[in-house]
Amino acid sequence: MKLETERLILKPPVAEDIDAIVAVANDPWIAEMTLVPHPYLQRDALEWIARARENWEKQGYGGLVVFTRTGMAFVGAIGLRALDEPGVGSAGYWFSPVVWGRGFATEALRELLRFGFEVAGLHRIEARHVIENPASGRVMEKAGMGHAAPEDLPDRDGDGMVPGIVRHLTASEWRDLQLQPSFSP
Template identity: 40%
Template structure:
């Protein structure tokens, strides 16, 4: 697939590149990011480089599409969002994180809307899902604002930082896409 660029009013998204290594290292090292993701903590210096290399290969093979989120106003790297399709079932899962300086600006919601659009319109998916740790309800609000519906909780679903965590799952179907003005 070509190097897709997604554009919104407050941000634009492009495939991750080597220029993103330094900001990934900076933002992913924050304990608040590690608390809500599977990003290693402490974040090893080579981890960002390995991550960019891995997701670039996944993009080339069509295994997954991981985008850098760039704030339009500043031109600064703000976070990461990836969509991981399962083509034989026409579905995908989305994962993301936003750097702390960019929290509360609506970037995650806008980025998720763009990735949902990409999934339905470019990848031909029928279902897109995302989950969050139950103790991170802000991420659930992002999913709701992007048009996803809560499908329920999975108890002790993830083993994270030496304990089991519940996770809450949301999804949107192609037939629901755009019906609430999120298109």
């Protein structure tokens, strides 16, 4: 399984991706802007790959690694996971600070939303970001996720909470967005 956009390739992670995942995910900026564990070790990448594989097998969607189409440079990770409510998924992502501001996260999230609604058949997709990372919220907005509400999120150590924002988009809203000339997936 592989998803492609104009500039990116998104595919389920494999063992050969571990070194690239660890090298990027261990960046202190990613830790500061997300709930990704820090330091991010090889065992964290192995656990994420195992969860991604299990999710793909059980629900038909899961974690994806993101590479540039030109040069196949690893730039980040994105994925969908099932929530307790049937037909509802949660999107999450992180990207290398080297590519921040280039639109890769928005491009990847739009493709993930398309896949979630059109292929996986979800009727609502949520995404969360820590309040200190408004840029992630802007990525979600540009991808069409306009609904926003405050929500406390578990911190990366699992022993406390941090202020965050939850956003969502429904399948019918996604279909409506596709009809707008100014919205290009």
